[in-house]
Amino acid sequence: MSGRPARSGPPEGGPTPAIASDRRRVSSWFETGFGARLYPYLLVLPAFIIVVGVVIYPVLSGIWYAFHDVTLRTLNRGTISFVGLRNFERAFADPVFAQAAWNTVAWVVLNVVAQLSLGLSLALLLNRPRRGIGAFRAGILIPWVIPSVVAVLTWRWMYEPTVGIANELLLRVGLIAEYRPWLGDTATSLLAVTVESVWKGTPFVMLLLLAALQMVPRSVIEAAEMDGASGWRKLWHVILPQIRVAFAIAAVLTFILTVNNFNAIWLMTEGGPLHSSEILFTLAYRYGFQRFDLGLASAIATLLFVGLVIATTLYLFLIHEREKD
Amino acid sequence: MGVARTSRPVWLPTRRTLRTVVVYLALWVAFVWAVFPFYWMVVTSIRPSAEVFQRPPSLVPSGITFQHYVELLVGGEFWRFALNSVVLTLAVTVASVVVSVTAGYAMARYRFRGSVALPLVMLYGQMFPPVLLLIPFYIQLRTFGWLDSLWGLVPVYMSYMLPLCVWLMRGFFAQVPMSLEDAARLDGCTRWQAFWRVILPMALPGIVAVATWVMIHTWNEYLYASTFIMSQENRTLPLSLSALIGQYMTDWGMLMAGGVITALPIVLVFFLLQKSLVSGIGGGAVKG
Numbered sequence: 001m002s003g004r005p006a007r008s009g010p011p012e013g014g015p016t017p018a019i020a021s022d023r024r025r026v027s028s029w030f031e032t033g034f035g036a037r038l039y040p041y042l043l044v045l046p047a048f049i050i051v052v053g054v055v056i057y058p059v060l061s062g063i064w065y066a067f068h069d070v071t072l073r074t075l076n077r078g079t080i081s082f083v084g085l086r087n088f089e090r091a092f093a094d095p096v097f098a099q100a101a102w103n104t105v106a107w108v109v110l111n112v113v114a115q116l117s118l119g120l121s122l123a124l125l126l127n128r129p130r131r132g133i134g135a136f137r138a139g140i141l142i143p144w145v146i147p148s149v150v151a152v153l154t155w156r157w158m159y160e161p162t163v164g165i166a167n168e169l170l171l172r173v174g175l176i177a178e179y180r181p182w183l184g185d186t187a188t189s190l191l192a193v194t195v196e197s198v199w200k201g202t203p204f205v206m207l208l209l210l211a212a213l214q215m216v217p218r219s220v221i222e223a224a225e226m227d228g229a230s231g232w233r234k235l236w237h238v239i240l241p242q243i244r245v246a247f248a249i250a251a252v253l254t255f256i257l258t259v260n261n262f263n264a265i266w267l268m269t270e271g272g273p274l275h276s277s278e279i280l281f282t283l284a285y286r287y288g289f290q291r292f293d294l295g296l297a298s299a300i301a302t303l304l305f306v307g308l309v310i311a312t313t314l315y316l317f318l319i320h321e322r323e324k325d
Numbered sequence: 326m327g328v329a330r331t332s333r334p335v336w337l338p339t340r341r342t343l344r345t346v347v348v349y350l351a352l353w354v355a356f357v358w359a360v361f362p363f364y365w366m367v368v369t370s371i372r373p374s375a376e377v378f379q380r381p382p383s384l385v386p387s388g389i390t391f392q393h394y395v396e397l398l399v400g401g402e403f404w405r406f407a408l409n410s411v412v413l414t415l416a417v418t419v420a421s422v423v424v425s426v427t428a429g430y431a432m433a434r435y436r437f438r439g440s441v442a443l444p445l446v447m448l449y450g451q452m453f454p455p456v457l458l459l460i461p462f463y464i465q466l467r468t469f470g471w472l473d474s475l476w477g478l479v480p481v482y483m484s485y486m487l488p489l490c491v492w493l494m495r496g497f498f499a500q501v502p503m504s505l506e507d508a509a510r511l512d513g514c515t516r517w518q519a520f521w522r523v524i525l526p527m528a529l530p531g532i533v534a535v536a537t538w539v540m541i542h543t544w545n546e547y548l549y550a551s552t553f554i555m556s557q558e559n560r561t562l563p564l565s566l567s568a569l570i571g572q573y574m575t576d577w578g579m580l581m582a583g584g585v586i587t588a589l590p591i592v593l594v595f596f597l598l599q600k601s602l603v604s605g606i607g608g609g610a611v612k613g
Contacts, residue, residue, distance in 0.1 A: 030516055039516060040435035044443065047428035047491050054484035055450045058461035065460060075464065125352055138596070139356045142363050145595045147545040149563035150584040153570070154366045157577050163380045165365055171381075199362070260454050262548050267567055284456045289552055294460050301457040308454060 059305075065298035072292045087299035096275050097300070100283040103190060104259070107279050110191075111258040114198045116251060119205030124235070126206070127213045144203035152267045155196040159183050159268070186276035189269050193277055197264045201257065205250045212246030213239070248319045252312055259308055280304045370394070370582040377578045393582035403583065405558065406565040413475050413561060414543045417482045421490050421539045424483075426532060429494025430520060434503065444495055450488030455548055458484060466553060473555045481549050486539050493538070497531025498524070537598055541591055562587045 030039040069083045091097050126137050143151065158166045161181035170176045182192040216239060224238040240247070262281050265271060271278035271286065278286075280300055288297030369377055370393055372386035397403050431437075432444050462481050463472075471477030501524055509519040525532075547563040554560060560568065566587060569580045 036516075037437075040431040040437040040440070043427040043431035043435075044437075044439075046424045047487060048443070050424060050480075050483055050487055051447065051450055051491075054480050055453060055458070055488060058458045058465070058484065059453050061461045061464075062457045065464075070460075070464075075467070121351075122355055125348060125355070130348070136352045136356050138599075140359045141595075142359050142592075145592050146363060146588050147563065147591055149545065149547045149566055150366070150588045151362065153566060153580060153584060154362050156570075157369065157581065158362060158365060160577075163378050163382050165382050165384075168381050199358070203359070256452060260456070262455070267547075281454070281456050285459070288460055288463075294464070298457075298460050301454065301460065305454050305457045308452065312452065 062298050063302050063305075065295055066302040068295055070295040070298065072294075075294075083295070087295045088303070090296055091299050091303070096278065096283065097280075099275050100271075100278040100280050103275075103277065104279040104281075107190060107194065108255060108258050110194050111197055111201065111261075112251060112254050114194070115201045115205050115254050115258075116247070118198065118202045119250065120209055120247075122202065122206040123209035123213055124239075126210055140206065141203045143200045144207070146200075148200065148263045149267065151200050152196060152264050155199075156183065156268050159192055183269050184273055186274050189273060189277040193264050193268050196268065197258065197261055200264070201254060205254060208246055208250045208253070209243060212243040216242045244319075248315070252315055255311065255315075256308065259304065366581045366584050366588075369577055370585050372578070374576075374578050393576075393578040394586075397579055397582050397586070402557070403565065403586075406560045406562050407586070409475055409559060410544060410562040413478060413482075414540050416476075416479050417486065417543045418536055418539045420479060421483055421486045422532065422536050425487060425490035425494045425535065426525070428491045429496075430498045430524065430528075432491070432495045433498035434506075444492060447488040447491045450484075451492070455485065459549070459552060462549070463552065472553055473559060475554075475559055475561075478549060478553060481553065482543055482546065485546075485549075486542060490535050490539060493535050494528075494531065497528050497535075500531075501527045533598070537594060541594070544587075544591060 029035045066087055067082060067084060068080050069086075070080055074080050122140060126133060126140070146154075158164050159182045161167070161179060161184060164179075164182075166182065167176070167179040171179065180188070182188050220238060220242065221234070224234050259279075260281065262285065265277055265279060265282050266285070269277045271282040275283075281304065284297045284300040284304065287293045287300065368386050371389050371391065373388060373390050374392065376383075376387060432440055462484075466472045466477050466481075469477070505523055505527065506519045509523040510516070514522065545563060546561075547567070550561050550564050551567065554564060557568075562583075566580060566583050569575065569583060
């Protein structure tokens, strides 16, 4: 549509004398020639400028800060100096960093595995039309709908060590003998937060997989049934391969959302007690906005970012490779 | 169901009924698991204060009272926080939708330099961890003197909304048949008129879905707000909730009442727009 010679359009001089409607003339300037070529760029321009200003520039300067000595004092004096890899060295030398890195891995693996397996089971359960399925689906979506802060604070209340309902229910079922401070115990804090995060995140995974399941052609399943495949074999050999791409997307999204899940940890334990539920995100936040060592925080954030990009790219690459077979 | 068909005794369930029972059992477990915390929040917010801290806690409230809501809303500053949230949400939603509508349309409709790369940039833009953006934002806002200001949060939130908005819009516009636009242009519309009068109304469900998505996320956002807002008068609702957590004592009844009020608009919007939202997330994001 932009193949015509640029000069065939109306002259690029000032507005032509307005006889009919001015607006019509202005917008017809974009119909041919140079104006037509410019038109899509003009439509994209505002979004492009804003994304450069509020995403790309900050990301680049975040990485830049990771190699500089940035604290409130140096910011005020305007004496930010280049320190090479010192921020990274300081991070690696910190024993809390190792613990937070290990916690991040555990946190991500637990969340992704639990959310994907539960989400898939729920999607399979809700896929067939059954009596009352609408009500079940609406109820199961509730955790996804509730604002994250509200959900986290509600769970914090349920975990309350002296009058919390979680303790009471577990006691009644016979799983524990006495009330326990789930969030205040170094052995259980990360797990307790994980339970909340799985509760909150599973419905979204379920939605993504359910949408994919509903697009599996009926004929494929019927053909498998004719061939005598049933139950697990049908699921494994027929249904799962059909929703492979959606599953991969759900896995990557869950991964990204979990690494970036700050609210659950910060509002329940603040990474404590004794850093037992500290992940790299909360650690960077602590360094940045409690100690105001912004250079060190940027170094950790940069590492986290690089890890995210590598893991996502690797995973998508593997999926892509398998597609080819 | 199917019992009479077989020759086995009637009281013995067939495989099929057994299966149905297991499926419904699983559905009920999932349902109770998903809904219980919500139930517990509502119940805590409407039971008398003394009963909130009763040990052992009882599953069903003995009486219903709205004292927590009254305490929260009468004389308190909760109104102010709600107003802050409403203003901020409207500003971010309008700005994001206006900017992403034209960009998404152009990316779906036209071939131009960058028309392939830009959508991917947008998608990757969504991947940047907020913690990496947090520090540069802090420093920038500090330099501009926009720390502790609701308006300062608008560009910050757009960094987190706009890339995905553009991506989703592009998906919706790609689904609108472009022959419609050509027909309108043959009838004498200019490009802009064809877009404004023909294509935009067709894409309206998608636009509503994106706008709702932005609203929900802005309304719920906590990390940026808690980092950049310091003074009490500029708090948004999520901030005011977390501020109700006391160092030694927390009034959980009041906090849960605040939670119900914060969640209410989102839950209502969601159930009103359930269909278009779900298909929007599924269709727009997955199919691209």
